Amino acid sequence: MSRLRSLEALGWGVLVAVGIVAPFVVYPVFAMNVLCLALFASAFNLLLGYTGLLSFGHAAFLGAGAYVTGLAAKTWGLPTELAVLSGTAVATALGAIFGSLAIRRSGIYFAMITLGFAQLVYFLVVQMSWTGGEDGLQGIPRGKALGLFPLDQQLTMYYFVFTAFLGAFFVIHRAIHSPFGHVLRAVRENEPRALSLGYDVDRYKLVAFVLSAALAGLAGSLKAVVLQFASLSDVHWHRSGEVVLMTLLGGMGTVVGPSVGALIVVALENYLTDVGSWVTVITGAVFVVCVLSFRRGIVGEVRALVARSFTGAGRKRSSSSPSSSG
Amino acid sequence: MNGECILETRGLVKQFNEFVAVNGVSLRVERGSIHALIGPNGAGKTTVFNLLTRFIPVTRGEIRFRGEDITGARPADIARRGMVRSFQVSAVFPALTAVENIRVALQRKLGTSFHFWRTERSLEALDARAVELLAEVGLAEHSDTVTVELPYGRKRALELATTLALDPEVMLLDEPTQGMGHEDVGRVVALIRRVAQGRTVLMVEHNLSVVQDLADRVTVLARGQVLAEGSYGEVSKDPAVLEAYIGAPA
CATH class of the missing domain: 3.40.50.300 (P-loop containing nucleotide triphosphate hydrolases)
Structure with a gap:
């Protein structure tokens, strides 16, 4: 079991190293875009993979984060960090409002309520004047990190985003492996039983929803600073669908799966721009193949394979190994 | 009366x-x-x-x-007051291990169930009690088995142990022997009789x-x-x- 743990630690080390060298290997803006959407998908996965709630309106939080950050940085002239925090805060508040109403229903009704709210946000963004309507909110200044380092430098911007990503990713990882995460898994596995054990299931769902909305908002805020614009595509329901695709492709209910999914989807969209609208056909085909042949997603399948080869059976888990108490 | x-x-x-x-x-x-x-x-x-x-x-x-x-009162409230129910089909958390199932019930008392910033190591303090409860229903050697792999009768025993973890005053058991083979029925009956010591049990049974x-x-x-x-x-x-x-x- 401790071998499995050290392998896990090694895996994390490799991932961080990859993140550090990435901007020297690929185009930094591409890498930043991947990080933002990876964070978005990871936030979404906290809800779908670990709580069992399929939200179909997460674009609202990504978009709200992006637009509010743009407004704060461009119109109010706030420093970048505060602009990002404002975007995140508004997404969090929206999450609290939408969540408290949506969690009263489950399954397809939950999905439809979240979709409805997201469409409401889309409509507002189209109608309000400060958002720039169809043109989007353009010319968002990147500003300076800590008031010192100009973020117009791609590498500085990259490490700013990477740091935020790592922080947020740590929050997600910790939330999943916390007493709270334990209850969430119980709710996902058997909601009536969790209720009968005395857990106010709805309150746990709401906290998970708000946490997920906040981190999705952070992803949108960072994206707006990176690309220097917020556009309607960030609040469009296509976005809400795309994040489902990323999560399932990479592996729902795995910590790194959604990031892998985001990388693949963003890469497909980027490197297949020559083929025009065929991109959606190709991503659609990839999605169908994924769901039909490896339903656990890429990371889910790999994890199952590793677990099998380590324990011989893949049936036991290391939850109570005494070696881990130190 | x-x-x-x-x-x-x-x-x-x-x-x-x-x-x-x-x-x-x-x-x-x-x-x-x-x-x-x-x-x-x-x-x-x-x-x-x-x-x-x-x-x-x-x-x-x-x-x-x-x-x-x-x-x-609200359903979660009822449980906190000391009346815990089971269900007609076995109510376990299938993807969690047996010991994790019990921990879900035990951790409520810690009052940290909303703490998403705390590590799950803080739950390890509960393991000793969880293993004790598993032993009580004859599942000691299955503590690290993922629940979905357990046979039906064992799942029901695990469910009972999870209920016991809350130390309820009243247990409501909905058809505890439903769908069980002959041997399992005997075992569950003995188990219920044992755990009913000092408690009240209301059961639906065919x-x-x-x-x-x-x-x-x-x-x-x-x-x-x-x-x-x-x-x-x-x-x-x-x-x-x-x-x-x-x-x-x-």
Whole structure:
């Protein structure tokens, strides 16, 4: 079991190293875009993979984060960090409002309520004047990190985003492996039983929803600073669908799966721009193949394979190994 | 009937549109007893359970637990007050290991269940007690087995251990031997008898030999109403009960 743990630690080390060298290997803006959407998908996965709630309106939080950050940085002239925090805060508040109403229903009704709210946000963004309507909110200044380092430098911007990503990713990882995460898994596995054990299931769902909305908002805020614009595509329901695709492709209910999914989807969209609208056909085909042949997603399948080869059976888990108490 | 009444319903009614599933049921469950609720299919036994634990709202009537009116309480509240239910099909958390299943129940007492910033190592303090509970139901060697891999009878035992983890005053067991083979039934009956020491058990059960074996008192429901009440010996001779079960006048 401790071998499995050290392998896990090694895996994390490799991932961080990859993140550090990435901007020297690929185009930094591409890498930043991947990080933002990876964070978005990871936030979404906290809800779908670990709580069992399929939200179909997460674009609202990504978009709200992006637009509010743009407004704060461009119109109010706030420093970048505060602009990002404002975007995140508004997404969090929206999450609290939408969540408290949506969690009263489950399954397809939950999905439809979240979709409805997201469409409401889309409509507002189209109608309000400060958002720039169809043109989007353009010319968002990147500003300076800590008031010192100009973020117009791609590498500085990259490490700013990477740091935020790592922080947020740590929050997600910790939330999943916390007493709270334990209850969430119980709710996902058997909601009536969790209720009968005395857990106010709805309150746990709401906290998970708000946490997920906040981190999705952070992803949108960072994206707006990176690309220097917020556009309607960030609040469009296509976005809400795309994040489902990323999560399932990479592996729902795995910590790194959604990031892998985001990388693949963003890469497909980027490197297949020559083929025009065929991109959606190709991503659609990839999605169908994924769901039909490896339903656990890429990371889910790999994890199952590793677990099998380590324990011989893949049936036991290391939850109570005494070696881990130190 | 001189024992203290711990759980009581008065004129309990549940109506689904036109259909009256439970029609004026008044029950008295004595503290420390094993009380069985029996009756033909569709008699309203499970509905009574759902009403008692507030999984569905009451149309009319009153539920009192330890003298307090709990007719309007929330389901999670009921559990915290010390009345914990089980379900007709085994209620476990399939993707968690056996020990993790128990921990879900144990961790509530820590009061850290909303702490998403705390590490799960903080839960390891509960493992000793969890393993103890598993041993109590004969699952000691399965503590790290993912629950979905356990055979059905073991899942029910795990469910019982999870319920025990809350140390409930009243356990509501919905058909604890349902779908079990002969050997498993014997084991579960012994288990229930053991864990019922110092607690009150209200159970819905189809297997009449289990009822005969375990129950101090039996209430027979038919078409949403109480048909008879008494010891197993009394109700099993009651002509109305025989008619409800066999369909012909005795």
